[in-house]
Amino acid sequence: MQEKLINRTLLEIQDYLSGDQLRRLKDVLTIECSKYLITEQKNEVVIYDETSDIAAYKQFFVSKKIQGLSSRTLNLYMQTINLFMRSVRKPFSDVTTNDIRLFIANREMIDNVSKGTLARERGCIVRFFKWLCNEEYIAKDPGTRVEAIKVPKRRKQEFSELEVEKLRSATVNSKEALVIELLLSTGCRVSELVSLNFRDYDQENDSISVIGKGNKQRTLYLNAKAKMALNHYLKDVPHITGPLFFGQTVGKEMTSAGVQKLVKRLGYRAGVANVHPHRFRRTAATLARRHGMPIELVMNFLGYESIDTTLKYSMIGDEELKLSHQKFVS
Incomplete structure (x- = not known):
């Protein structure tokens, strides 16, 4: 009862x-x-x-x-x-x-x-x-014998270094620059990006706390490019409270749909196809792996609890595999 x-x-x-x-x-x-x-x-x-x-x-x-x-x-x-x-x-x-x-x-x-x-x-x-x-609403679970479905594993492409530079060059204001630098520096989800709040920003350590998927808190770190982009944005839109960056109305946070539209416009101007926020996340993870970050740290960086899931976001390309083979196997 x-x-x-x-x-x-x-x-x-x-x-x-x-x-x-x-x-x-x-x-x-x-x-x-x-x-x-x-x-x-x-x-x-x-x-x-x-x-x-x-x-x-x-x-x-x-x-x-x-x-x-x-x-x-x-x-x-x-x-x-x-x-x-x-x-x-x-x-x-x-x-x-x-x-x-x-x-x-x-x-x-x-x-x-x-x-x-x-x-x-x-x-x-x-x-x-x-x-x-x-919960005893039913006596027998009909799902236990339903076979799992095998999903073909296809490598989803991250941005190339040239594409990243094209996107950077295509920005026309400080907010656009801040959005892509935060996505690349932190590897955050778009839902996390729009929830960033100034009160959680640690200027001394260039970090910001975020509540991620599953209501889990983690710390995001800003690299030099992201820190510079944030400083430029704060000069254009001075504030010390509220959302880290605003939507169309000053004082109100940007929406996930707003970020989707922003990066899509950037892709169109830059001549880069298939531009969406999640591809920046995949790119950030791949760059971290390429520069030697251990997979366990990449897992924390992305906010995952499973290494298997992390590997899907940071798969090494054929060219990198070829170079590694020449270095370690030849």
Whole structure:
């Protein structure tokens, strides 16, 4: 009963609190409720059905929000689960392994989605039903025997040194220069970039704290080019509080979409194809590896917990492999 009360409370208030606040509230409620014997007063009219699919669905997203998942990731989960449930049209407890397999097969053969999308959607569905089973909303997990999807490993290209210099030359104001230098110096995600705040900037150590993916804090470091770009920007837009750099309105932070548009315009002016913020992140990781940074430090640099994931962002090219072979094997 105690757990049901806590879950109901979190469900009702989730829209008004952040993931950190929800975690704190859950801890407080767990401690305080343990001091009392809680029983449910039965009424003739049932207002909330804890065992219903709707309740389970909502509670799943509360739990994921508490884990610190970003709103983008939560939306991907929601879209995938909604798509799957519209397809099977069954209660959660009646979903079978073959239902999930059939959904994946239809997505591949009829909707022609990529292997990467299939793997992501399978992951969302399987994790959802595993959670339902662990929380005892369903008796058996239909996702345990759903085969993993192999995604072809293709090397995604970072910017060449020439392309980086072309992009630098194409900047027409201090904000554009600051954006690309911060992306290259820190290897940060675009969501982290737009959340940078002046209060977290350590001018003495040329570093800035950021809350990254999974609500984890880490320190980003500015190299000489990024520090110079920031100084130039602060001369043009003097401020010591608020966002590190502004969007179209002074005082308001830039959006992720705004950064996407900015670097896309830069690419067009510079004559560089396929310019997007994530490619700067890949470039920063590859440059770090190329200059000898150990893979464990690259992992910390990018804010990852898995070396396997880090390696995907810092793959060594064929030419570098050839030079290394001549140096160490010949």
